[in-house]
Amino acid sequence: MHIDLNRNGSKSLPHQISETLSQRISSGLLQQGVRLPSVRSLATTLRVSQLTVSKAYDVLEKRGLIYCRQGKGCFVADPKHTKRQEDGRWQDVYDDYLPRAQLWRNFDYSEVKYPFHIAAIHSELLPLKNIGDSFASLVTQQPELMATYGNFQGDLELRGIMRDHLKTRGITLTSSDVMITSGTQQGIDLVARTFVGPGDTVYLEAPSYTGAIDVFAGRGAEMIFVPTDSEGMRVDILTRMCDQRPPKLIYTIPTFQNPSGVTMSIARRQRLLELARSYRCLIVEDDPFSDLYFHAPPPPTIKSMDSEGHVVYMKSFSKVIAPGCRIACVAAGGNILSRLIAAKSASDLGSPLLTQRAVLPFIAGKYETYAAQLRVTLRTRMEKATKLLKLYAPPGVKYILPEGGLNLWLELPASPDIARLHELAEQMSISFLPGDVCYSAETSSRHIRLCYSQMNETDMEEGLRLFLRLLGRFLQVSG
């Protein structure tokens, strides 16, 4: 079993070991009944003392996550306390390098009637007819697009369109500074695999996007979560933290942040960029939502202020027009991008060319008009959702009215058993995103994220009413 240990970090080694194992157990990577390595063998593998491993196992046993049997070893406990067969299959002890995979556990509930957990736009609002027509005409007129691997960096024409689009947002670059990825998730992953390694310090907002946290954890990074307030990431606190641990990379979603909805002020954007300059590090600016504002346009992107190539800017186009098409844009300068292209080639030889060409005409021609209309629709829907919140939210539940984006971020009173609430909601065919997956594993959050745009209006209103009533009953009982 492989565990990345940071021997210079602030956390003790037993703590690092127990936290990693606890994450693997909670995400199901270590399944019930699996035998953990013996204290002696894990100590040898990790080059730590047996006492260190022993301490870590003690913590896990006290938390009920594992049970130990004299002479037999320690096993992952069954939370329902039923006996499980001791399964000695070789696969269970075959090492992996996946410390965390929360996204995988918290995303895929396609069966649920009220899917509040996925931040997406319902298909009836998307320009699918238009993009579908584009697919249909391409397969007739240029069938060879289905046969070609294309350029690893992405189709040159689409990169040109994206360059022009970014220019209207104040970001000036050439199409050689643009790469096309299969969604922003892949963009984040490529940055991490290229530039982040074991022990490297990555700063993120607390809370942040689960998919990014998973990726950085997978690289063995030391993730540090920076507090946020109504102006976004507390860059003043970050600056002090950087004195202690210089950043390798800063990951931020400055506009209508996921999950919290907060937008970073211009002043902080500028200071963040200054900080990256002085530490000669990268900022990943993940920007899924800046076109989805309800009132005023958000402040300029950090990338638009960046003259020395410190910002890797990511914008998902498919998220706004056709999420299943998985087309995002990564913009970066100089040899930062060329290294990311090398990583992209090893990942998948490039994104499908047909799909790139299929979304191209819409982005080139109709995107702005569509986005303007979409903003109106989403604002109306958000207002309906927040009206229901005002009517039915149980006392003590807090939220901020979002200025854009797709999510509502609720803070529950006290520290409720959110896993239990999740179970109860699922029984009613309702899903939500538990806030703790938006933090590192140590934090137990009392937040939940609800997306109000992933269903049609009737289902959303019905589902939200049902959920808020459930929440009321739940808080009464547990309070």
Place this chain on the structure above:
Amino acid sequence: MHIDLNRNGSKSLPHQISETLSQRISSGLLQQGVRLPSVRSLATTLRVSQLTVSKAYDVLEKRGLIYCRQGKGCFVADPKHTKRQEDGRWQDVYDDYLPRAQLWRNFDYSEVKYPFHIAAIHSELLPLKNIGDSFASLVTQQPELMATYGNFQGDLELRGIMRDHLKTRGITLTSSDVMITSGTQQGIDLVARTFVGPGDTVYLEAPSYTGAIDVFAGRGAEMIFVPTDSEGMRVDILTRMCDQRPPKLIYTIPTFQNPSGVTMSIARRQRLLELARSYRCLIVEDDPFSDLYFHAPPPPTIKSMDSEGHVVYMKSFSKVIAPGCRIACVAAGGNILSRLIAAKSASDLGSPLLTQRAVLPFIAGKYETYAAQLRVTLRTRMEKATKLLKLYAPPGVKYILPEGGLNLWLELPASPDIARLHELAEQMSISFLPGDVCYSAETSSRHIRLCYSQMNETDMEEGLRLFLRLLGRFLQVSG
């Protein structure tokens, strides 16, 4: 600068450092004029002595890859010996974890008239009309496919079709043992990121697939290349090697191997599986070509003999029917697959659903008839290519008539300057794959790979004639 060092390996530390830097320079990751870290600072970073770094720099300077200036430091040399501006930009010294990226440098020559370097099937032979019709009808009838992320593991129905298909090839499993990836390249990458880490031993055939070598190098693996003969990988030699260094993973292309074309005998397949059992390790069986045999069907897959889940089997469907669609199947049992699914989710949230559904009807209904016809066409084309080889290949050039697959693997006499040959060919709009990218960096190969199926017949014959004449002149001059 980050360099993975294997302190228990057979190669000296200076050698490991100089090889890594040399790969970065040759692949363009370290560009001309870039200043290398000082001896002192690299020694500190890598926790080695300054003498070790100094030795590595000496080797690089003697090979003309870098030049050192007293008091200023060492810089990546310009091969053309012109002076370059000393560029002190911060990006050039920003660390990455990309030790090798040969694929990226040797793949993308879309401009070339005679592209012999890509192992693919020309679009006129592919069932693009059929798959295009499928796209066109889906975007009308199920437009929501463009809106949905789908299941990370892949569409359930397509997984069922793939399960049924594999059953006809003697591989019995359930659709929950199947995952859909964006091409086999992604499958290899997911296995590597999940199960291979710094210093882990990975065995491969010598030569092997460039894209796989890049991926394992990117994980910091200790790659060991096993000699092959006419029956494929020398499993007897591998067995002795494993005594010295137990395998974490064995990567093999047993059928019409890429690039050599050799097929592993049944006896060796069985012994290889035995070996994996005794070492409790994984075999990655990459199978792009088994349906493309010219005479008799190849021996059964290793996966079909695997009862204990040691084999991760990969079959690219898109390669045979529509390469640009990027749809491959990864089959593995138990919690090996569940961990790969977790990795897939972090990589890209799943492959596009529309494309998965678009290739589904063809794989379900027409694949076998199509493959039978394709085999006849490819055999005819291969015979035309080998006839030209017999007529025009310069004396001393060796090759084996392939029994299947898409490649010809040529061995040139003596040790020619293949980089120079590559340049000359490019001037004639001809590309080929230099053999050295199919080995680890130390080997200088006298092989080249030519794909005979990537152009129409006329272009292929014309291009091959031109190339063989060029080769004749080249060998005469350099001999």
